[in-house]
Each structure stands twice: as structure tokens, then as C-alpha cells.
Amino acid sequence: EAGVTQSPTHLIKTRGQQVTLRCSPISGHTSVYWYQQALGLGLQFLLWYDEGEERNRGNFPPRFSGRQFPNYSSELNVNALELEDSALYLCASSLDPAPAIGELFFGEGSRLTVL
Amino acid sequence: EDQVTQSPEALRLQEGESSSLNCSYTVSGLRGLFWYRQDPGKGPEFLFTLYSAGEEKEKERLKATLTKKESFLHITAPKPEDSATYLCAVQNQGGKLIFGQGTELSVKP
Secondary structure (H helix, E strand, O other), rough: OOOOEEEEEEEEEOOOOOOOEEEEEEOOOOOEEEEEEEOOOEEEEEEEEEEEEEEEEOOOOEEEEEEEOEEEEEOEOOOOOOHHHEEEEEEEEEOOOOOOOOEEEOOOOOOEOOO | OOOEEOOEEEEEEEOOOEEEEEEEEEEOOOHHHHOOEEEOOOOEEEEEEOOOOOEEEOOEHHHHHHOOOEEEEHHHHHHHOHHHEEEEEEEEEOEEEEEEOOEEEEOOO
């Protein structure tokens, strides 16, 4: 069974540019979560999608946005990139949405470097 | 404010030297506490879920325990392949998952 897949694996952008990251959940999983893992800061919750709807978002500015498609894949968009957006962006999927999050299956992440 | 603190930040062990990692938490109604393992350049891999004080879970050389204020991940006779960053996370009443910053474990042969 294929795990959570993310693309691209690595990318380099400059300040002010826009980026789109993609995530395909495990087959049958309807919930998708996005996390940012910056150096020394741990995993910070960005967004949660379930059944095509945004269910919750973390303390990030509106330039971080996303969507979930009918096939449950998801995109994370970041506009007006800033240097501090450099991080590993992780997508995770789960079978059960909150309140019973349970086990999250993570992808290997998209490493974004902003110059 | 909900918070998760892990200690130590880094731990170096010799192969076979048992030890414990700590996860202290403050949360508005604990729904669950989770342990993950993360290898460099990879996404976290789920290890355990604990739901109530007194609960214990085991997997190979790892055992996780839970009290009302903290969780321990005990590593018995570790091997070099146990080297990784171990992440603790708690789920609050609102369903939000809050991660600690992790403990980087290095096991030398």
C-alpha cells in the first residue's frame, strides 16, 4: 500500500515568490494535515482538511492557504514568501478526523528554501 | 496555554545503555498522547498512543508510560538503529495536536 506522497521533495524560491506543495494521502484516508517543521522549532500545525473542507488552521498568516480535492489530495499554497518560511513542510493523513485523530501517517516532506 | 516540553534535547548513549526520555505536558483536557520517531530528512513515524494515566505500551525495545503530567519513553538496551529524534504530541479537547520539539537520540556501537 502506498504511503503519503508529497511533491516536490526539494525546492528553492526567492523572497516574494509563491509556492504550491502537493500531497496525496493514503488510499481511503479522508483527512489531510499540513505541518511546518522549521529548524529548532518543532512541528507547527498549519491546516487540517477533511472531506474537502477546511476544519481548522494554526496560527499562520492568511498567505498560507490550501485546499483539498474530491480525491482527497491536497495542496498547500504560500504567497509572498519570506525568509522564515524556509522549512520542511509535512503532510499527514488519517482515517479518523478529530476528535479521534489517532495515528497520523506522514509523508517525507517538501523541503523549501527561501533565498 | 497548551504546551509540550521534551527533555533532554539530545541524548547520547552507548549500545546497551538503557535510558528514558521525558515528555511533560499542560493541556486543556487530554484526549491522547502520541509518540513518534523521526529519522533525518524523513517524516515522523507513529509509535504509540496513550489515553489515560497508568497506561503503558511496548514495542520491541521501547516502552511508553503515562501519568497525569508527563510521559516517559523508556529505551531498553538500545541499538544504533534506534538513533533518531523522538517526538511527543498531545491532543487537546478541541482536537488540536501539539508537538514537542523532540529529543535527538544517538546510540553509539
